[in-house]
Structure formats: C-alpha cells, structure tokens
Amino acid sequence: MSVFRMPPWAEPHLYPNCRFDDLTTAEIGLLKERLKGFCPEFPEVSIVIPAWNEGDNIFRTLSSLSASRSKFAIEIIVINNNSTDHTQEVLDKLGVINYLQKQQGTPFARQMGLEKAKGKYFLCADADTLYPPDWAQCMVEPMAASSDVTGVYGRYSFIPPPQGKRFGFWLYELFTEVIIRIRKNKREYLNIYGFNMGLVRQIGLETGGFKVDGNRVYNGVVGNDNDNDAEDGRMARNLRTRGRIHHVTAPRARVFTSSRRLMDDGSLWKAFTKRIRYQLGIFKEFT
Known part of the structure; x- marks a missing residue:
C-alpha cells in the first residue's frame, strides 16, 4: 500500500490539473493508438465502465487500462449513461x-454493459479510478482456475485531491481493511464495490444481473447503505447462489479511486469519524 505518494505505475495516467481539452493532439493520438489493442473480435475478458458526465476524468481511467498486460484478450467498453x-x-x-x-442510474448502465459484453469474464470499472497493469490478469485468474469461483473483488486506495497528501488516506485505508475483514464473516457482499469487482458473465446474467428494486444514482445511494441493495451488492449476493466470491489481495491488483466522495463530507477527518461511528453502531451485525 502506497503510504506517502501515488505508486509509480499510476503517475503517467494522472495528467495533473488537466482537462481533456488540455491534452495535445499527440497525447490524444498516442492514447487512441494504445486503446486500439482492446477491441478484439473474440474477447475473453470485458472491462465495462459506466460514465455520467466524466469527460474530464474518464481519459485517465482509459489511459491506465490501456497499459493492461494479460494473457487474456481484453475488450474495453464504456456505457455513456446519458451524459450532458x-x-x-x-x-x-x-x-x-x-x-x-x-435510463439514468448505475444499475441500468452496468446491466447494459453485461448484456453488450462478449467476454466470458466481466470486470467492472469506474470512470474515476486508475487500474494497475496486472489488475485484469489478477482478477480473472481465480475464476479461470476454479469453476467454484463465480465472482471476485479487490483492494483499493484513494487518490488524494490536488496538493493533498497520501498519508491521511493511508490511515483511513487501514481502518477500512479492518472493517472488510470483520464483514467478510457474515456480510461479505458489503465489501464489494462496482469499481473493483468481476464475475463470470453468464452466471451474472442467469442469476439476475445488476437489477435492483431501488436505484443508485451517481451522487449517492438510495436506501440504507448497510442493506446495500445497490447493483454491486445485489450482484454479489446473486453470484453466491452459484458459487463463492474470492477476495483478490495481490498488491499488484490494488486500484486507486477518486477521493471526491470522501471529500463531500468536508474533510478526510469528517469522513473518517462519520464512518467509524456508523460501523461501530452496527458492529454486532457482523459478528
């Protein structure tokens, strides 16, 4: 886990203080050329990204995924969820x-991706997250190795805001790792987030897909987050009816996602105290 700075693999994809329009013609051309290798006719793995108004973020995610290395043929698909x-x-x-x-909402976007994808294995990504070169390989390997593994999820860290430091986020992530271990006993589906999960696509389709009763929108979650009837938690529970979920813990599979939702609470400290009070309040449900 990176303590003081972003890992070296991430730095070429950060494009600090850049919007898409700030990129040069050469930079756009190079990225487009790299992405050409991720639209094979017969993909084995589909990486699908839902996006709503992510024009100045998604090119970073695509840049990181364009550096993927895997023995599996990978396609990259973006579902534009009615961006304005x-x-x-x-x-x-x-x-x-x-x-x-x-149709607005992540469940609809992810479901369309599940139906449009061609790969045997389906990996969920997000438009504000950076993915290390071996992420896809590490996520697919457990499913390819055992028919009992119907889904996977991985570890994550946070990208600090501009001029921000990594150390505070590293401490927050340590707390998160403890919660993940506790929840794994009874409510593992709460550990599984759509920006860093994968599944056997056909099993996902057969068990209900990403369809939920409510609807997660991009600026929050509808309903009780503890019940997590959002599309990722629902998919995890569906997958467990046909097998087990594997936690991918390899350091080379750790993704780095935006900290903007934490910062919506006003500061990292406020986000931390809010979440620790919540987790302590429901601790008995996990033990």
Whole structure:
C-alpha cells in the first residue's frame, strides 16, 4: 500500500490539473493508438465502465487500462449513461467501444454493459479510478482456475485531491481493511464495490444481473447503505447462489479511486469519524 505518494505505475495516467481539452493532439493520438489493442473480435475478458458526465476524468481511467498486460484478450467498453457534458466526444475521439444508456442510474448502465459484453469474464470499472497493469490478469485468474469461483473483488486506495497528501488516506485505508475483514464473516457482499469487482458473465446474467428494486444514482445511494441493495451488492449476493466470491489481495491488483466522495463530507477527518461511528453502531451485525 502506497503510504506517502501515488505508486509509480499510476503517475503517467494522472495528467495533473488537466482537462481533456488540455491534452495535445499527440497525447490524444498516442492514447487512441494504445486503446486500439482492446477491441478484439473474440474477447475473453470485458472491462465495462459506466460514465455520467466524466469527460474530464474518464481519459485517465482509459489511459491506465490501456497499459493492461494479460494473457487474456481484453475488450474495453464504456456505457455513456446519458451524459450532458463532453463525455461522448471524448469516447469518439479515443475510438472506444461505447453504448448510450438513456435510463439514468448505475444499475441500468452496468446491466447494459453485461448484456453488450462478449467476454466470458466481466470486470467492472469506474470512470474515476486508475487500474494497475496486472489488475485484469489478477482478477480473472481465480475464476479461470476454479469453476467454484463465480465472482471476485479487490483492494483499493484513494487518490488524494490536488496538493493533498497520501498519508491521511493511508490511515483511513487501514481502518477500512479492518472493517472488510470483520464483514467478510457474515456480510461479505458489503465489501464489494462496482469499481473493483468481476464475475463470470453468464452466471451474472442467469442469476439476475445488476437489477435492483431501488436505484443508485451517481451522487449517492438510495436506501440504507448497510442493506446495500445497490447493483454491486445485489450482484454479489446473486453470484453466491452459484458459487463463492474470492477476495483478490495481490498488491499488484490494488486500484486507486477518486477521493471526491470522501471529500463531500468536508474533510478526510469528517469522513473518517462519520464512518467509524456508523460501523461501530452496527458492529454486532457482523459478528
């Protein structure tokens, strides 16, 4: 886990203080060329990214995924969830496979991705997250090795805001690791987030997909987060009816996701205290 700074693999994909329009023609051309290798005719793995108004973020995610190395053929798909910014323009300029889902919400976007994907294995990614080169390989290996493994999820860290430091987030992540271990006993599905999970696609389709009664929107979760009837937790519970979920703990599979939702609480300290009070309040449910 990176304590004081972002890991070296992530640095080429950070594009600090850059919007997509700030990229040079050469930078866009190079990224487009790298992404050409991720639209094979017969993919074994599908990486699917839902995006809503992520025009100035998603190129970073795509940049990181374009550096993926795997023995499996990988396709990258973006589901444009009715964006009103320049997300579609970015996708067109980079030549990424994409589809428009007009029905707003991550469950609908992820479900369309599940139906459009061609790979045997389906990996969920997000438009504000960076993925290390071996992420796809590490996530798929447990499913490829055992038919009993129907899904996987991985570890994550946070990208600090501009001029922010990693150390405080590292402490927060240590606390999160403890909670993950505790919840694994009875409510492992609460550990599984859509920006860092994978599944056997056909089993996902057969057991109900990402369909939920409520709807997670992009600025929050509808309903009780502890019950987590959002699309990722629901999918995890569906997958467990046909096998087991494997926790991928390899350091080379740790992703780095945006800290903007933590910062919505006002500060890292406020986010930490809010969540620790919540977790302590429901501790008995996990033991």
